[in-house]
Amino acid sequence: MDRLIKICGLSTPETLDAALASGADLVGFVRFAKSPRHVDLDTGRTLSHQAKGRAQRVVLLVDPDDAAIAEAIEALDPDMLQLHGAETPTRVAAIRARFGRPVLKAIGVADAGDLATAADYAGIADYLLLDAKPPRTGDALPGGNGLPFDWTLLAGLDPALAFMLSGGLEPQNVAEAIRLARPDAVDVSSGVESRPGIKDPDRIEAFIRAARAAFAASPIEK
Numbered sequence: 582m583d584r585l586i587k588i589c590g591l592s593t594p595e596t597l598d599a600a601l602a603s604g605a606d607l608v609g610f611v612r613f614a615k616s617p618r619h620v621d622l623d624t625g626r627t628l629s630h631q632a633k634g635r636a637q638r639v640v641l642l643v644d645p646d647d648a649a650i651a652e653a654i655e656a657l658d659p660d661m662l663q664l665h666g667a668e669t670p671t672r673v674a675a676i677r678a679r680f681g682r683p684v685l686k687a688i689g690v691a692d693a694g695d696l697a698t699a700a701d702y703a704g705i706a707d708y709l710l711l712d713a714k715p716p717r718t719g720d721a722l723p724g725g726n727g728l729p730f731d732w733t734l735l736a737g738l739d740p741a742l743a744f745m746l747s748g749g750l751e752p753q754n755v756a757e758a759i760r761l762a763r764p765d766a767v768d769v770s771s772g773v774e775s776r777p778g779i780k781d782p783d784r785i786e787a788f789i790r791a792a793r794a795a796f797a798a799s800p801i802e803k
């Protein structure tokens with residue numbers, strides 16, 4: 582994972598095309614019914630086919646059982662699975678072994694103690710995604726809430742640990758996030774929307790441009 586940009590929660594051909602034309606490295610499709618970005622299997626199949634060969638296709642699932650993973654793989658044929666629930670290291674290992682797709686495991690970060698949790702998945706998940714821990718309100722999603730966390734916490738992270746950063750990123754703050762957190766990759770959903778679930782092509786293009794420039798200005802050695 583090297584200086585990659587992921588646009589998540591794409592749900593229409595037009596906004597997916599905006600992400601691909603702007604140079605997104607990864608595009609994400611959400612399979613979580615409570616999300617305003619949820620795609621049904623037929624829509625996901627069509628979108629994934631549109632992106633094939635142009636970007637890595639990621640299916641986002643939350644605490645999925647094996648049947649939910651199997652149907653998502655059958656329909657979307659993703660290059661990667663993003664697990665965004667409370668999946669344990671044991672469960673992540675089992676999913677990798679059974680389905681043979683690389684796994685991006687999301688970890689909620691609110692304080693330094695959460696970074697120890699991230700270390701538990703090193704060598705088990707293929708990639709780690711450090712995201713803001715969701716608020717404890719009843720209607721909060723497990724992710725995709727558009728909330729950042731304190732990026733300076735990541736100064737305490739093992740420099741050898743490669744990770745993707747998400748949580749409240751947007752065109753205006755992604756350069757600062759990259760400068761402070763020094764991630765290997767960034768991921769955005771809410772910050773490139775005009776309202777929840779509605780992606781904005783201009784914001785997608787602005788995000789990718791800002792992230793590319795910030796990565797170029799902030800080389801990392803791992």
Ligand SMILES: O=C(O)c1ccccc1N[C@@H]1O[C@H](COP(=O)(O)O)[C@@H](O)[C@H]1O
Nearest residue numbers: 589616724725727747748749769770771
């Ligand atoms: O986007 C969603 O609806 C979503 C639902 C359930 C779990 C995760 C979700 N999104 C992921 O959350 C992070 C941060 O998103 P945001 O940029 O703060 O809106 C990102 O990885 C999304 O892929």
